[in-house]
Structures are given as C-alpha cells and as structure tokens.
Amino acid sequence: MKIVVIGGSGLIGSQLVNKLRQLGHDVNAASPATGVDTITGEGLADALTGADVVVDVANSPSFEDKAVMEFFETAGHNLLAAEKVAGIGHHIALSVVGTDRLQESGYFRAKQVQENLIKASGVPYTIVHSTQFFEFLSGIANAATQGEEVHLSPAHIQPIASADVAEEVAVVTLAAPLNGTVEIAGPDRISLSDLVQQYLTKNNDPRKVVADENARYYGAILNDQLLVPGKDARIGKIDFEYWYENQPKKS
Template sequence: MAKVQKEQKATAGPPPKPKTFHAVPLSTAAHRGSRQEAIMKIVVIGGSGLIGSRVVTQLRQRGHEVLAASPSTGVNTVTGEGLKDAFAGADVVIDVANSPSFEAAAALAFFEAAGRNIFAAEKAAGVKLHVALSVIGTERLLEFGYFGAKLAQERLIENSGQPYTIVRATQFFEFVGGIAQEATQGQTVRVSSAQIQPMAADDVAAAVVDAALAPAKGMVEVAGPESFQLDQLIRTYLTARNDRRDVITDPDARYFGIKLDDRSLTPDAGARLGTITFDAWLRRDQTTAAA
C-alpha cells in the first residue's frame, strides 16, 4: 500500500468557502407557466426511485401524461415484459433506472438487456425521443467496473438509431453520506482533496425534465452551482449531522476503488448548473428529518 504523503485532521473554525460558478440555471422552474407546452405522453423508466419520482412529479405539474414504469407496475426492461403496452402512444421515454448490482458483469448485462428491449419497443411504438441519465466523467472512472457498464449503456444509446439526449450529472448531495460511510474505518473517514461539484436530486430531475421537453441534444452535462474539495464536503456534511468522525485528508485515498484527480468528478466547461446550494440542501434536509 502506498505511504500516505499528507494527513490533515479537521480543525476548528469555519471551512473554506466553496467555489461558486455562474451560468444559465436549469430552466424548469423558470419555464413553468411562462409558455404553453404541447401535452405529451412520457414514460419514465425507474419512475419510483430517487430521481424518477421527482421527474414524474415535475412533469405532471407541467400537465403532461406520465407513466411511471417499473417492475412494480408490470414493466420489466430486462425481460421486455410490459414495454409494448407502456410505450403505446408515448412521445418520449426517459430512462433513469439503475442496475440492481454495481458488480461490473452484472451491471453490464442489465444495461445491455434493458437497452435492447427498450429500443426495440420504442421503434415499434414510434417514440420520438429517448432521454437517459448517466454520470459525468464515466470514461475517467473505469477503475470501478460499474462505470464501464454505464459507458457501454451510453454507447448503446448513441448507436440505437433513436433521437436521444444523455444527461450526464455529477454526484448527488443525497449520496454524500454514503461516500463518507464507504471511506470510514473505525471513527476515521479517509478521503482525498480532489474537486467535486455535486448537485441536489431536485436539480438533476429538473435537468432530465428539460431534456425531455426539448429536441434531442446528444450529450449534455449538468452539475451543482458550487465546487468543493471532497474532504471539505465530507467535513461539512458530518458537522451538520453532529457526527464526530474525524476526516483525514489522504491523497492516496480511493473513491469506491478509484484514484481521483481534480477532473474525475467535475464537469467540462459549459455544463448547465443547478440552483440549489449544498448549504440550502442541508438546511432543508435537516428540516425534513426533524418533521
């Protein structure tokens, strides 16, 4: 194991302020009610999950006919069950479903089988647009086999012959606690200081909704409005939770087995930015937890 070159315990006093970016914000809220939209039938695969449930809600608020498709509603993308009926008359299909396994071979098998069935059903039904959610930096994260499976999913979409928009998003605020847990040994959280630009699930959903209601754009990137060092982000999160685990800055620490640099988890120039800051999300999340 490589020797740790630098260790830094959390110190008293406020953490450095995150770097804030300014760009055209996600437009869902701004567009709502500002112009008349043609009502469409939109199928959301994975419509009961963290992002999918928010996508369904936002689309229904804008007046669209939305079908949340999942095994619980009789739609199984891996076997193809229920796809024909679900896609009948659909204008747009949104796929935000994830593999039930993060193991490389299992995830690849899931995305390939689901993709083949989805695109065959879309073409038969005359679906006009396919929208999928993916991960920023997928090609830079291949040490973790799951991301190789996500990259294969993107290639399948690109070669499907269907008009498509792939929304690549940065890490979600909702998963910061899981990152801390993955990096915990005893009462110590060991993470790198690589840059990360995470975003709220509500902003991710807004980006997916915008993509579904616009012409096909190929690949687009979305990110949060602020950039943090990963160790700083974890400290801020744990402090807000009154969690006393020590955060150690370790340049050799792995992120789900991946060696990070400042490009690994950040968007390219020109990415669209969400509007919800980490501090605002923390306050809202604490209020929800206390209710």
C-alpha cells in the first residue's frame, strides 16, 4: 500500500512512518522539509500521485487563534482538494478528544473546522480523537506558569504516550474507512494538576502546581468530562511511570 503521511517528520508522524515501513508499506513522509506544503499547495499533487491512503498528523506551528484557524482551514482545503483529484481512498486525521466540547478555545474551534471539512469532502475518512500526550506535559506546565506557580485545572484527563498514538493510528491506517470517529486514550485517568505536579517533581523542578478550577486550558474552562474519552475508546498500554522512565535522560 502507498501511504502519504502529512507531518511525517513530527512527533507522531516519524513514529508512524517507521511502523508502516516496517510492515512493508511504501510511505512518503511529507512535510515542507521534503517539498510538500499543505499551506501553499506546493508538491501536493506529486506526493499524492498513486497513493492509496493519506494520514494527516500535522499541527499548526502557532496556537494563536487567528493563525491556528488559518492553518487548519487552508491546509484542510488544499489537502482534501488534492486528494479528490488523486482519487485517495482513505483520509485519516489525528484530532483531539473533546474537540466539539471545547469550542471556547481558538485551537479547538480550528480543529472542529478541520473535521467539518473532512466530513464534507466526499473523501472516505476516519478521524482519530486522541487524549493529551505525555510529551505535552512540559509545554502545558510552561503555558500555565505564573512566577513560581503553575495554575492548572484539577479536571480529569486520560493522557496517552505518543508511541501508543502512533500504534493506534497505524491500525486505523491499514483498516477500511469508518466515515466516523474513533477515540484513543491512555490507561489511567488522573487530575491534570496532579499529573503535572508529578512530572515537575520527577524533574526536580521547583515550581508548584496550584489546582485552580478557573484556570483555562488553551482558552477553555475544563470539567471532568471534557478531556476524557467515552466508553468505547481504544486504550493504550503505556502508563505515566513507564513512559517517564523510558524518556531519554538529560545529561
């Protein structure tokens, strides 16, 4: 099978490309670095020629409201239009659990626009809704830091390791289109504020997490239902302790 992975050099994309190649598939890791740009459209037609499946795991370089909306809207239009011309049989997109429930946030509004474009495109599709990655914990902490305190919601999350995300997206990539959404999540549910405190403590980071119900997560106020999956979610194997112990250690 010939598969094009948009964002193929990123955190999820690079792992997904490796998995699919190990399974014997012809995989094009497409990104601006390889001459494929979904914003300008450069290289798209050539990249999709003869492809069976496209997997879009690219993310916006900016989370500012206007920039992120322009990214997902423009990239979505360009990619899906090129796929229709190329006769792509399955479009897979990586999105976020709770996207439709987090519309206070500019980032999630943009992700919803991306999903709506996919559903209206006529290209057979599967959308993968993932919970937050463990690899995002440092960025989440930094974005919420005020002096020596990190103000975060105590709402529940069910975070997942990027390796499990890549594994599940690979399974979806090799299956038939669902024309629907699947959810993936890690094995454990925990308070966001508690998890980030555990992460900082393990890193000997002196910052203290303040559990603040009014703290916003990328612009949205959270509750215990917004960032957790439903009962039919596919559950990864890697928990926080295993993930942390297997991270490259800083010298």
